[in-house]
Amino acid sequence: MKSNILMILLSVSALSCAQETPQVKQVSKMKPKTGLKGIKVVNTDDPVCHMSTAQYLKDTAVYKGKTYGFCSDLCKKEFRKNPVKYALK
Template sequence: MKHKFILTALLSISLLSCAQEAPKVKHAKNMNMPKENLKNVKVVNAEDPVCHMKTADYLKFTATYKNKVYGFCSASCKDEFNKNPAKYVQN
């Protein structure tokens, strides 16, 4: 019985250590927010590549990387993306 408990504990710890944690981005309120959503802007993503929020309905920020336009839910996410775009873009 003791071996099952130890095995279960070790398995749980190993599974938790392998899980990737989403980046912690603070979505600041009223931080240089555009007054209106962008309209007629074609982006290559339906969700923010940094925080994974859906952006299609309320796209406010964009950045271009390798001739592709990416949409973001906030300036914080856009800034985080611009620090290291390759981290967030799947090739």
């Protein structure tokens, strides 16, 4: 009797788990800000993370009269902490 109840519970549990579909988080593609089109920057790659900024320019910063482009605000903040480390020579 106990084994029958145990088998029924295991079967129900297995069936309920098998019916769940795995949830996959989709990563959205980066889209450029419309306001940054046509801005000339001195770098083609983000000076912090080295990601290409040609198609995905998200933010800019000016250092010593040169405009640098960044893929994200995080990279821009890192650049501003120590611009000498990342600026083009």
